[in-house]
Amino acid sequence: MDFLELAQKRFSVRTYEDRKIEKEKLLYILEAGRLAPSAVNYQPWEFIVLTKPESLEKIHQTYPREWFKLAPAVILVCGDHNQGWRRPSDNKDHTDIDIAIAVDHMVMATTELELGTCWVCNFNASLCKELFELPHHLEPIVLLPIGYPKVASIPEKKRKHLQDIVHWEKL
Numbered sequence: 605m606d607f608l609e610l611a612q613k614r615f616s617v618r619t620y621e622d623r624k625i626e627k628e629k630l631l632y633i634l635e636a637g638r639l640a641p642s643a644v645n646y647q648p649w650e651f652i653v654l655t656k657p658e659s660l661e662k663i664h665q666t667y668p669r670e671w672f673k674l675a676p677a678v679i680l681v682c683g684d685h686n687q688g689w690r691r692p693s694d695n696k697d698h699t700d701i702d703i704a705i706a707v708d709h710m711v712m713a714t715t716e717l718e719l720g721t722c723w724v725c726n727f728n729a730s731l732c733k734e735l736f737e738l739p740h741h742l743e744p745i746v747l748l749p750i751g752y753p754k755v756a757s758i759p760e761k762k763r764k765h766l767q768d769i770v771h772w773e774k775l
């Protein structure tokens with residue numbers, strides 16, 4: 605499968621089978637995140653894997669959606685603002701960018717394994733910090749539910765046309 609086929613195959617999966625994810629598959633996904641590039645190679649991330657009922661029950665409180673409860677595993681991706689690179693010219697913190705790259709590596713690896721996931725950012729981050737007793741410098745940025753997809757087909761991609769977003773040489 606070439607990269608564009610994988611990108612076509614990936615979509616936000618919000619229904620999962622009642623079936624656990626094998627640990628080696630979770631490790632494959634996490635390894636894809638570990639290999640992601642980051643600014644100055646600072647790797648300002650922590651991946652917290654949630655599979656036990658008591659951990660999942662806590663994360664469900666931060667994003668109380670019925671579909672989210674179906675996922676047998678959730679990766680809580682945290683950004684470490686003490687480790688993120690700050691651009692000297694304007695002090696811009698690049699942690700969010702680094703996290704997005706690592707998350708997308710994991711999303712694509714999940715797709716390659718024929719598993720499903722969905723980026724989740726619309727969760728209660730302050731409650732998450734509290735429930736998981738995260739230190740001040742660690743920000744919970746993305747939740748990645750992982751599960752065996754329970755879907756019949758890949759939905760049509762709704763995207764802007766290339767000619768509307770690409771500009772050659774000038775805007």
Ligand SMILES: Cc1cc2nc3c(=O)[nH]c(=O)nc-3n(C[C@H](O)[C@H](O)[C@H](O)COP(=O)(O)O)c2cc1C
Pocket residue numbers: 614615616617722723724725726727761
């Ligand atoms: C940064 C980001 C945050 C997102 N947050 C959520 C979310 O909180 N809940 C949700 O159901 N989907 C979330 N999504 C999924 C998007 O809605 C979805 O990717 C988009 O509609 C395109 O659909 P597709 O992923 O099926 O191609 C998020 C996606 C991204 C990239």
